[in-house]
Amino acid sequence: MTSTFDVCAIGNALVDVIADATDDFLKTHKIAKGAMTLIDAERAAVLYDMIGPAVQISGGSAGNTVAGIASLGGKPAYMGKVKADQLGAIFRHDMHAQGVHFATPPAPEKRQSVKPVEIDRRGGAPTGRCLILVTPDAQRSMSTYLGAAIEFTAADVQPEVIRESQITYLEGYLFDPPEAKKAFRYAAKIVHETERRLSLTLSDVFCVERHRAEFLDLIKNEVDILFANQNELLALYETQDLDKAVAAAREHCAISITTRSEKGAIITRGAETVEVPAAPVARVVDTTGAGDLFAAGFLYGLTHGKTLAEAGRIGAVAAAEVISHYGPRPQVQLSKLLTAA
Amino acid sequence: MTSTFDVCAIGNALVDVIADATDDFLKTHKIAKGAMTLIDAERAAVLYDMIGPAVQISGGSAGNTVAGIASLGGKPAYMGKVKADQLGAIFRHDMHAQGVHFATPPAPEKRQSVKPVEIDRRGGAPTGRCLILVTPDAQRSMSTYLGAAIEFTAADVQPEVIRESQITYLEGYLFDPPEAKKAFRYAAKIVHETERRLSLTLSDVFCVERHRAEFLDLIKNEVDILFANQNELLALYETQDLDKAVAAAREHCAISITTRSEKGAIITRGAETVEVPAAPVARVVDTTGAGDLFAAGFLYGLTHGKTLAEAGRIGAVAAAEVISHYGPRPQVQLSKLLTAA
Numbered sequence: 001m002t003s004t005f006d007v008c009a010i011g012n013a014l015v016d017v018i019a020d021a022t023d024d025f026l027k028t029h030k031i032a033k034g035a036m037t038l039i040d041a042e043r044a045a046v047l048y049d050m051i052g053p054a055v056q057i058s059g060g061s062a063g064n065t066v067a068g069i070a071s072l073g074g075k076p077a078y079m080g081k082v083k084a085d086q087l088g089a090i091f092r093h094d095m096h097a098q099g100v101h102f103a104t105p106p107a108p109e110k111r112q113s114v115k116p117v118e119i120d121r122r123g124g125a126p127t128g129r130c131l132i133l134v135t136p137d138a139q140r141s142m143s144t145y146l147g148a149a150i151e152f153t154a155a156d157v158q159p160e161v162i163r164e165s166q167i168t169y170l171e172g173y174l175f176d177p178p179e180a181k182k183a184f185r186y187a188a189k190i191v192h193e194t195e196r197r198l199s200l201t202l203s204d205v206f207c208v209e210r211h212r213a214e215f216l217d218l219i220k221n222e223v224d225i226l227f228a229n230q231n232e233l234l235a236l237y238e239t240q241d242l243d244k245a246v247a248a249a250r251e252h253c254a255i256s257i258t259t260r261s262e263k264g265a266i267i268t269r270g271a272e273t274v275e276v277p278a279a280p281v282a283r284v285v286d287t288t289g290a291g292d293l294f295a296a297g298f299l300y301g302l303t304h305g306k307t308l309a310e311a312g313r314i315g316a317v318a319a320a321e322v323i324s325h326y327g328p329r330p331q332v333q334l335s336k337l338l339t340a341a
Numbered sequence: 342m343t344s345t346f347d348v349c350a351i352g353n354a355l356v357d358v359i360a361d362a363t364d365d366f367l368k369t370h371k372i373a374k375g376a377m378t379l380i381d382a383e384r385a386a387v388l389y390d391m392i393g394p395a396v397q398i399s400g401g402s403a404g405n406t407v408a409g410i411a412s413l414g415g416k417p418a419y420m421g422k423v424k425a426d427q428l429g430a431i432f433r434h435d436m437h438a439q440g441v442h443f444a445t446p447p448a449p450e451k452r453q454s455v456k457p458v459e460i461d462r463r464g465g466a467p468t469g470r471c472l473i474l475v476t477p478d479a480q481r482s483m484s485t486y487l488g489a490a491i492e493f494t495a496a497d498v499q500p501e502v503i504r505e506s507q508i509t510y511l512e513g514y515l516f517d518p519p520e521a522k523k524a525f526r527y528a529a530k531i532v533h534e535t536e537r538r539l540s541l542t543l544s545d546v547f548c549v550e551r552h553r554a555e556f557l558d559l560i561k562n563e564v565d566i567l568f569a570n571q572n573e574l575l576a577l578y579e580t581q582d583l584d585k586a587v588a589a590a591r592e593h594c595a596i597s598i599t600t601r602s603e604k605g606a607i608i609t610r611g612a613e614t615v616e617v618p619a620a621p622v623a624r625v626v627d628t629t630g631a632g633d634l635f636a637a638g639f640l641y642g643l644t645h646g647k648t649l650a651e652a653g654r655i656g657a658v659a660a661a662e663v664i665s666h667y668g669p670r671p672q673v674q675l676s677k678l679l680t681a682a
Contacts, residue, residue: 019438048434049434049437051438052438052439053399053408053434053435053438053439053670054431054434054435054438055396055397055398055668056396056397056398056431057396057397058394067394085426085427086426086427086428086467086468087427090395090397093389093390093394093395094394094395096390097360097392097393097394097395098393098394126427127427327396329394
């Protein structure tokens with residue numbers, strides 16, 4: 001079956017605001033280390049006031065993944081909601097500049113009284129942002145203000161794009177905004193009607209805790225390709241036994257990928273199991289985007305006729321690149337890096 | 342004479358939008374390599390559409406310098422104009438987060454019909470930005486849309502801050518917006534009334550070409566501490582003979598600093614001459630901010646009782662840090678770096 005796109009991803013469209021922080025800072029401000037915590041506009045403003053000088057880079061988990069696929073030479077599409085504001089323009093530019101098809105209209109302007117918060121004075125929520133604090137151990141701790149991302153609805157799902165994509169990739173984070181969850185379900189329905197493949201990433205341990213029952217239902221009945229890191233998979237199946245968790249994922253999904261940081265990844269497809277080592281990194285600077293870029297590499301490989309082992313290796317190379325610098329998206333052309341590797 | 346601030350800087354307040362580019366791209370789009378070119382809103386929008394995925398970091402030449410002084414442990418103040426928009430909030434946050442006194446009110450909202458350009462739809466110019474293209478040789482080529490920065494006027498100069506600053510530092514770029522030039526002159530007047538010191542950086546060769554006569558007048562009559570790179574100084578004095586240019590600067594200003602990239606810097610004070618070597622850099626990634634950070638280190642040293650040679654060394658260390666990564670501001674605490682150096 002021919003397709004216009006390799007992968008269509010749907011996710012919360014966010015701009016990352018990245019700053020260094022100490023472990024003490026995380027403790028003082030009650031930020032869960034290594035996790036993603038949802039915050040409201042007020043908390044976002046307070047927290048932003050506290051953090052050091054920052055760098056702004058387009059992010060969003062699934063957004064990073066499609067940026068990676070494009071950087072590898074693939075043909076990705078993306079759906080997600082920004083506002084028609086400066087951060088939204090940044091997000092949109094970076095998608096188009098990277099070669100990602102992205103046509104979701106911005107959230108509408110709403111006429112309402114001007115709020116006193118500088119960051120949000122035009123009515124309606126501004127483009128969402130993720131405050132990422134990087135500790136000296138290169139771990140990232142994320143506080144996400146979803147903003148306009150919560151206005152993504154089923155009406156934003158473009159059925160023709162999903163029908164024209166080999167794989168539709170959904171981030172677990174989409175289960176946080178209620179309307180996005182409906183969009184998620186709608187997208188899954190189109191995928192199955194078209195006999196395309198549906199892929200899900202579990203996104204975050206706390207996200208799994210929030211939505212375990214629904215995730216399990218999806219995974220058992222609808223998901224073809226499941227991405228999780230070790231902790232997310234253990235949380236999903238409520239076990240401390242990785243073999244048991246991987247066995248469950250193997251049973252539930254045609255393909256499962258469990259990433260384990262420097263220990264590499266375990267990939268299953270039916271009875272087949274492939275272990276992929278992590279690619280070497282001279283110095284780990286910021287782990288943001290590691291999982292997103294592993295998924296990018298793997299999905300690129302899978303949609304380009306590679307074996308599981310080869311697809312896993314591409315994922316490992318892409319992940320290694322992104323953790324060697326600040327920011328969640330590749331800084332070099334990954335296709336060239338791959339040729340060199 | 343006691344002072345609240347070491348240095349007060351006035352400059353065009355800009356957010357940098359940094360992307361990689363090839364030399365061919367610069368040629369195709371007629372971007373002067375290594376220089377700063379002023380562009381209008383339309384050209385900014387067109388150029389932005391062309392460039393690759395970008396990173397957004399607070400910038401502005403004098404803004405970078407005060408950020409560096411704060412990072413060294415000094416007490417700087419800044420004056421410059423942003424809009425009350427998202428980029429303006431980023432600029433303001435980064436100044437405050439770095440410990441820079443910055444109280445210039447944002448440019449006022451103007452009620453006018455909504456424009457179709459997404460980047461500029463609220464009426465009045467948005468926060469200015471500098472599109473910085475970094476070529477593989479680490480050279481940066483800048484296209485600046487001044488935006489709200491042109492709305493900085495003499496009324497924005499806070500005389501009490503200038504009176505309370507040992508040195509007032511002005512960027513040559515301020516001569517581009519007509520109202521800022523008046524503000525520049527007004528600030529200079531206050532400096533002299535208070536018997537503080539006035540410092541100027543020539544900013545850019547083309548900037549020197551645009552304003553040579555006025556710069557010469559200022560330098561002969563008002564500037565105590567002059568910063569220039571070699572090419573700017575040669576352009577100012579319309580000579581190819583560096584010795585001659587340095588001799589003229591020596592005659593005109595109490596202190597002159599001529600930076601020469603990897604060849605270090607030449608500092609003069611009356612009959613005294615000090616040559617400072619460049620600090621070693623493992624790999625030059627992006628030269629943006631090199632001059633700004635040299636000025637930061639030198640001004641920090643000068644306002645903390647250091648010799649010319651010591652002040653120059655601090656400048657060299659600060660410049661070396663900033664060219665070792667993307668972005669125009671330090672990524673590490675410079676005071677710690679200095680202790681280690």
